Amino acid sequence: MRKDLLVASAALMLAAVPAVAQQKSIKIGFISTFSGPTAVIGNDMRNSFELALDHMGRKMGGLPVEVIYKDDQQKPDVGKQVTDELIESDRVDFVVGYIWSNVLLASLKPAADSKTFIISANAGPSQIAGELCSPYFFTTSWQGDQTPQAMGTYMNSKGVKSVFLIGPNYAAGKDMLAGMESTFTGKVVGRELTTWPAQLDFSAELAKAKAANPDAIFVFYPGNAGVQFLNQYAQAGLKDKIPLYTSFTIDELSLPLQKELALGVPGAQEWVNDLPVPANKRFVVDFQKKFSGHKPSFYGAQSYDAANLIASAVSATKGNLSDKAAVQKALEKADFQSVRGDFKFGNNHFPIQSFYLQEAVAEEGGGFALKTVATIVKDSQDSFHEKCPMD
Amino acid sequence: MPDGLDARRNAAMPCRRPPAVLLVGIAYFTTAAFSDRQVMTLFIEQCLNGVQFGLLLFLLAAGLTLVFGIMDLVNLAHGSLYMLGAYFAATFAAWTGSFVFAAVLALAATLVVGMTVEVIVMRRLYGRDHLDHVLGTFGLLLFFDEAVRLIWGPAGITLPLPPWLNTPVQILPGIQYSAYRLTLIGLTLATAAFLNVLVMHTRVGMLIRAGASNREMVGALGVNIKVLFTLVFGLGAALAGLAGLMQAPIFTAQIGMGENILIIAFVITVIGGIGSVRGAFMAAIIVGFVDTLGRAFFPDLLRLMLSKDAASTAAPALSSMLIYLLMAVVLVVRPDGLFPVRK
Numbered sequence: 183m184r185k186d187l188l189v190a191s192a193a194l195m196l197a198a199v200p201a202v203a204q205q206k207s208i209k210i211g212f213i214s215t216f217s218g219p220t221a222v223i224g225n226d227m228r229n230s231f232e233l234a235l236d237h238m239g240r241k242m243g244g245l246p247v248e249v250i251y252k253d254d255q256q257k258p259d260v261g262k263q264v265t266d267e268l269i270e271s272d273r274v275d276f277v278v279g280y281i282w283s284n285v286l287l288a289s290l291k292p293a294a295d296s297k298t299f300i301i302s303a304n305a306g307p308s309q310i311a312g313e314l315c316s317p318y319f320f321t322t323s324w325q326g327d328q329t330p331q332a333m334g335t336y337m338n339s340k341g342v343k344s345v346f347l348i349g350p351n352y353a354a355g356k357d358m359l360a361g362m363e364s365t366f367t368g369k370v371v372g373r374e375l376t377t378w379p380a381q382l383d384f385s386a387e388l389a390k391a392k393a394a395n396p397d398a399i400f401v402f403y404p405g406n407a408g409v410q411f412l413n414q415y416a417q418a419g420l421k422d423k424i425p426l427y428t429s430f431t432i433d434e435l436s437l438p439l440q441k442e443l444a445l446g447v448p449g450a451q452e453w454v455n456d457l458p459v460p461a462n463k464r465f466v467v468d469f470q471k472k473f474s475g476h477k478p479s480f481y482g483a484q485s486y487d488a489a490n491l492i493a494s495a496v497s498a499t500k501g502n503l504s505d506k507a508a509v510q511k512a513l514e515k516a517d518f519q520s521v522r523g524d525f526k527f528g529n530n531h532f533p534i535q536s537f538y539l540q541e542a543v544a545e546e547g548g549g550f551a552l553k554t555v556a557t558i559v560k561d562s563q564d565s566f567h568e569k570c571p572m573d
Numbered sequence: 574m575p576d577g578l579d580a581r582r583n584a585a586m587p588c589r590r591p592p593a594v595l596l597v598g599i600a601y602f603t604t605a606a607f608s609d610r611q612v613m614t615l616f617i618e619q620c621l622n623g624v625q626f627g628l629l630l631f632l633l634a635a636g637l638t639l640v641f642g643i644m645d646l647v648n649l650a651h652g653s654l655y656m657l658g659a660y661f662a663a664t665f666a667a668w669t670g671s672f673v674f675a676a677v678l679a680l681a682a683t684l685v686v687g688m689t690v691e692v693i694v695m696r697r698l699y700g701r702d703h704l705d706h707v708l709g710t711f712g713l714l715l716f717f718d719e720a721v722r723l724i725w726g727p728a729g730i731t732l733p734l735p736p737w738l739n740t741p742v743q744i745l746p747g748i749q750y751s752a753y754r755l756t757l758i759g760l761t762l763a764t765a766a767f768l769n770v771l772v773m774h775t776r777v778g779m780l781i782r783a784g785a786s787n788r789e790m791v792g793a794l795g796v797n798i799k800v801l802f803t804l805v806f807g808l809g810a811a812l813a814g815l816a817g818l819m820q821a822p823i824f825t826a827q828i829g830m831g832e833n834i835l836i837i838a839f840v841i842t843v844i845g846g847i848g849s850v851r852g853a854f855m856a857a858i859i860v861g862f863v864d865t866l867g868r869a870f871f872p873d874l875l876r877l878m879l880s881k882d883a884a885s886t887a888a889p890a891l892s893s894m895l896i897y898l899l900m901a902v903v904l905v906v907r908p909d910g911l912f913p914v915r916k
Contacts (some may be wrong), residue, residue, distance in 0.1 A: 219827040222728045349888040374872070375885050377893040380833050382824050385622040385754070386869040393615040406729055409825050415822065417734070417751045419741030439731045439825055 205501045207246045210492065211268030213261060213289070214303075216253040220379075220405040222435050223281050223481050224253070227303060229473050230482030231278070233465070234489030236472075239507040243257060243496040250274065253287050261285035262292065267363050269298050275503050276301060278488050281404075281481065283326060283353035287314075294318045297506050299337040299513065301492065303485040306532060307353045308360075312499055312569030315530040317510050322487040322520075324452050324533050325564030326354050326362030329429040330402065332537035332558040333449040334365030337427055342398045343368040345427075346391040348411075349402040350378035358402035364565070371396045382410050388418045396424060404430045412443040432542055436477040444542040444550065452533075453522045454540045454554040461519040477551070483521045485564045494518040530570035536562045580665075608617045614748050619869040620862070625754045627861020628761035632816035633834060634853040635768060636809030642848020643784060643805055646695060647703050649710040649814055650859040651838070652831020653717035658683045658814030659826035660725055672735045679818045680811055687810020701801075713886040714832070719827050729828065732821040756818050764815065765854060772850065781805055840896055844903045846910025856913060860896050867892040 210466055212231060214224035228251060240247055250272055254261035261280070268274045269292060278301045280286040286305040293300035294316040302321035310316070311325040337345065345368060349355040355375060363370055370395045374387045391399050401421070403411045408431040415426060421443075428449045437444055455466050455477050465486055468477040478486075491513060498512035499505060516525050516533075528534050539555040637651050661679035667674055690713065697710050733739075734753055741749040772778040783791045784801050792798045817831070824830060841860050845852025872888035879887065903911060 218829050219729060221828075225727065249908065349884065356886065373881075373885055375889050376868075377889045380893070381868075381889075383622075383626060385625075385751075386619055386865050389615055389618040390869065392618075393611055406825065406827055408821065409729075411821060413731075414826065417739060417741075417753055419749055419751065437727070439729065441731070441733075502738065 192520030194555070195461075199428055205245060207248050208242050208276075208492075208496055208501075208503075209272065209274045209276035210247065210249045211265075211272060211277040212249050212251045213254050213264055213268070213277060213285075214251070215256045215281055216251065217255055219280070220256055223405055223479070226435055226479050226482045227279060227281070227485040229415055230465075230478055230485040231303075231489050232471065233472055234486045234493075235470055237464070237468070238489075239495055242493040243499075243501045245501050254280075255284070256282060256285070258284045258288035260375075262288040265289040265300075265395070266292050269293060269296050274298065275350075276492055278492070279303055281306045286310070287353055290314065290316065290319060301488050303488040304481055305354065306357075306557065306564075307568050308357050308564075309353070311532050312563045312566035313528050315570035317572060319514050320491065320527070320531040321485045322491055322533065324535070325566065327364065327566075328562055328564050329450045329452070329524055329537060330358045330362035330400070330566075331365045332562065333400065333427055333429050333448075334362045336397060336448065336450065336539055336558050337400070338365070342366075342425075342427075343396045344371050344396040344519070345369075345400050346372040346394050346396040346424075347394075347400050348374045348376070348384070348387050348391065348408065349373035349383075352378045353404060354404075359400075362400050362429075368397070379407065382407065384411055384414050388414060388420065389425065390401070392418065392420060398425050400427045400429075401431055402429050405436070406439075408432060408436045409439040412440050412447070416443050432540075433481070434477045434552060435481070437542060437552065439543065440542075441550060442544070445544065447542065448555075449540050450537050450558055451480055451540050452537055453480045454534050454538055454552055455483075456552075456554055457522060459521060459523045462521040465521045487518070487520050487522075487525070490518040490520070491516060518561050528563050528567045529573050530564070530567045531572075532564050532567065534561055536560045537562055551570075610747070617745070617748055618750060619866055621750055621754065621758070622869075623862040623865035624858065625758050625761075625861070626865055627628050627858040628758060628765070628833070629816055629819065629858035630837060630841055630861055631854050632761060632764065632812045632819075633838040634845070634857050635765075635850055636812040638836075638842045638845065638848055639781075639805060641842065642850075643781060644695075644699060644802055646698060647706040647710065648695075648809075649707060649835070650690070650717065651809070652835035653714050653808045654683055654687055654813040655820075655831040655834065656717065656721065656826070656828070657686055658817030659732070659821035659824075659830065660721060660817075661814070662728065662818035662821050663730045663826045664725075666732050667730075667910045673714035673740070675732075675887075676818050680815055683814025684807045684811040685815075685845040688803050690810070691806035695806060696799070696802075717770070718828050725826075728826065729825050731825045732818075734822045738822075753822060760819070768812075768850065775800075777804070779792045784851075823863035832833060834867075837896065840900050842910075844900055844910055846913035849910065849912045852912030854911055856910070858897070863895050863899055864892075867895040871895070 214227050216224040233307055233500060235247055254262040254264060265277055266279055270281055276299045280302045280303045285304040286302055287307055287364050299318050304323045306321050306323050306325040308327060310319060311471050347370060349359050372390060401411055426447050428447055432440060432444045432447060466478060494517045495512035496507050499508050503509055512573045514527055516527055526534055537558050539558050541555050542550050543553050545551050633655060638644050640648050658679055661682045662675050665675035665678040666672055698706050738753045740752055742752045744750050780796055780801055784798055788798055841853055841856045845856030871892040872884060875884040875888050
């Protein structure tokens with residue numbers, strides 16, 4: 183008994199020996215939603231991140247990679263808590279992930295204050311693109327206003343004169359509707375924000391949209407809410423009456439549930455799985471091979487890029503991650519093959535990139551897929567970068 | 574616990590006399606709304622939305638309040654049965670290809686699951702205090718969420734509507750309303766009527782009411798109280814399952830779908846008076862109205878006072894608080910709820 187104790191305490195002491203200064207491995211904390219109805223998104227991001235690691239032989243700059251996955255439960259307070267935990271007790275070199283803008287906004291400060299690099303693989307709130315921008319923050323996604331701005335431009339070209347906007351009441355929802363309003367030249371006849379994420383019944387908002395009788399309805403409902411919105415839009419009899427335009431409402435994860443309801447509903451996106459880029463072909467083909475035929479979503483593509491962005495910085499600094507300025511410089515170069523083609527950062531560490539029009543099509547032999555229809559804008563930069571003091 | 578005679582009156586549920594305040598309010602709004610045709614159309618539609626949501630909440634709250642009032646059991650896993658109803662219906666619909674058939678099968682399946690849970694788990698909880706109920710049934714809730722994840726996967730499944738339900742119908746000149754939501758209103762009203770007959774006018778209902786008043790005495794008279802409780806719990810489960818399967822085409826079946834709505838169902842049992850099915854019915858309708866009309870018209874009201882941006886941000890937050898404010902007011906004015914079961 184006493185012997186056991188002795189052995190156990192010896193083992194404990196060994197485990198507690200502080201890590202030597204020389205970097206032995208790369209430690210990455212990955213925060214996303216892995217429980218609840220939106221866990222599908224978190225899983226897709228994790229799968230894509232794992233695939234990226236497979237593609238690089240699970241090593242970055244010759245050093246083995248260790249990833250710790252944490253669930254934010256789609257809640258800002260939980261997201262901040264696990265970010266703190268990863269930084270303070272796991273001492274990770276990078277934190278990555280973040281689907282939700284409100285979770286990211288809560289988690290930015292602990293990361294930036296501790297000089298830990300934080301890389302968003304989805305959320306892109308306007309605040310972080312502008313006044314809250316940080317040398318330690320990078321994103322492989324977009325700024326939230328950009329995608330709906332592209333949609334607004336597209337709607338102008340379709341001759342839409344009036345629109346009714348509906349979206350969820352949180353940071354991203356407000357950015358999306360504001361982005362849409364900033365490029366749309368017609369009249370905005372109504373604007374409804376719904377309680378997020380609890381409200382799933384949109385009957386009151388749809389009835390108001392119907393009464394306002396606009397040329398079009400624009401919505402932003404990510405995850406399962408997008409499925410519920412399309413269901414109710416059809417049941418209210420609006421499908422043949424008022425055309426729907428979207429951003430982040432129809433994707434590879436929601437499409438299998440939305441099915442024919444998604445046909446003919448346009449969306450804007452910075453990445454679609456059929457983009458003719460060599461890195462993208464490899465990503466999409468291998469993803470389907472590894473994950474029983476499932477197609478990756480844009481959430482996954484952004485996570486795949488995030489892994490490659492980190493790897494590029496680790497290689498460039500030869501694994502010396504203690505020189506923060508050098509790591510930042512290396513990340514800013516974005517010296518990696520992005521699945522969306524050319525990739526470069528603006529002064530605020532948000533990508534300058536093209537946006538495409540995507541549409542759902544029925545595939546032969548059943549099933550549905552998303553296809554690129556056209557390029558809406560090229561080299562779009564977010565409209566908040568001037569508020570960011572970095573250069 | 575109600576005593577025998579009063580229980581008869583109080584476990585009843587028909588709504589012959591809605592409170593006068595409600596009537597005056599509705600009359601006022603209706604007159605205001607009828608002055609403008611478009612506003613009127615919108616108003617009628619929003620009222621239907623409110624009624625539909627309220628009736629749906631009633632199905633959940635009725636089971637919750639029956640189980641609490643008669644068996645003195647706090648059941649946090651009630652929302653899980655709602656979720657199972659949705660998943661069963663979606664699965665059976667995929668197997669059989671018939672929406673109606675799937676709904677009937679799903680109803681039977683939740684009834685069976687409910688009775689099984691009662692026999693295996695709930696029976697061990699009856700004699701213990703409410704904290705044990707909360708812990709035990711919360712464990713069940715986690716168990717069901719994980720079980721659903723294992724069986725059906727994390728993504729959720731859809732229940733497509735047959736075309737004859739998936740279209741709007743004209744209910745009044747110029748007013749179109751979703752055929753499916755209309756069907757829901759009809760079905761839930763029929764269920765409420767059925768519950769009324771069952772509890773008030775049948776032998777089983779009499780035993781339920783008697784069991785609520787004095788469990789031991791009913792047992793001493795030779796009634797198998799265990800079987801009775803299993804039946805009541807199964808009935809509550811079936812009601813929750815019915816609510817879930819009816820919501821599935823609107824919301825899709827999702828893990829954890831029962832948790833948010835269960836909170837509202839608890840609010841309803843508190844507003845209506847714990848243990849009172851009639852109270853649950855009235856409170857559900859009131860809450861459905863307050864929530865839907867709040868969401869629909871509160872933002873416009875706020876816009877008169879605040880800037881456009883501030884109003885559209887604050888309105889959803891404030892309107893989602895309305896039902897809780899209502900509960901707080903009811904708790905202050907009538908701590909036992911609007912239609913309390915007399916002690």
